[in-house]
Amino acid sequence: MAVPIEQLQNLLQKHSRSMTRPRAKVFEALQSGEPLTIQELILRCSPDIDRASVYRTVQLFERLGIVQRVQIGWKYRLELSSDFQLHHHHMHCVRCGAIIALPEDTLLEKRLHELASAQGFESQDHTIEVRGLCPACQNSPAIQS
Ligand SMILES: [Zn+2]
Ligand SMILES: [Zn+2]
Numbered sequence: 001m002a003v004p005i006e007q008l009q010n011l012l013q014k015h016s017r018s019m020t021r022p023r024a025k026v027f028e029a030l031q032s033g034e035p036l037t038i039q040e041l042i043l044r045c046s047p048d049i050d051r052a053s054v055y056r057t058v059q060l061f062e063r064l065g066i067v068q069r070v071q072i073g074w075k076y077r078l079e080l081s082s083d084f085q086l087h088h089h090h091m092h093c094v095r096c097g098a099i100i101a102l103p104e105d106t107l108l109e110k111r112l113h114e115l116a117s118a119q120g121f122e123s124q125d126h127t128i129e130v131r132g133l134c135p136a137c138q139n140s141p142a143i144q145s
Pocket of ligand 2: 087088089109126128
């Protein structure tokens with residue numbers, strides 16, 4: 001895989017857009033790997049980049065397929081698309097809300113494609129969310145909220 005920031009630059013160029021400070025910053029913030037809510041993303045970009053620029057950049061990134069939405073429960077978070085990071089799944093802790101990446105598993109991927117194509121379906125992408133308790137929450141007594 002090419003250096004991600006160069007890859008971003010190439011893609012922007014291909015769409016006749018240039019690398020700007022907000023674009024570089026939003027991209028960098030998303031490179032931490034964990035999916036972020038738009039609020040978290042704004043926080044990570046502040047005070048350099050204002051809220052409106054973050055929204056505009058995310059819109060553009062979504063249109064160009066740089067960023068994708070991950071549906072976690074009834075909310076969505078943003079992460080770099082599989083062009084910019086390795087395909088993976090997520091685990092969602094239902095108690096503290098942590099989102100943890102589940103490493104890619106070739107056999108699982110292959111099996112999913114097989115199951116879909118057995119139904120005559122040409123699969124392009126999928127998301128898997130594993131819900132449960134993270135290690136920290138398993139070891140702490142339940143908090144009544
Ligand atoms: Zn937890
Ligand atoms: Zn997968």
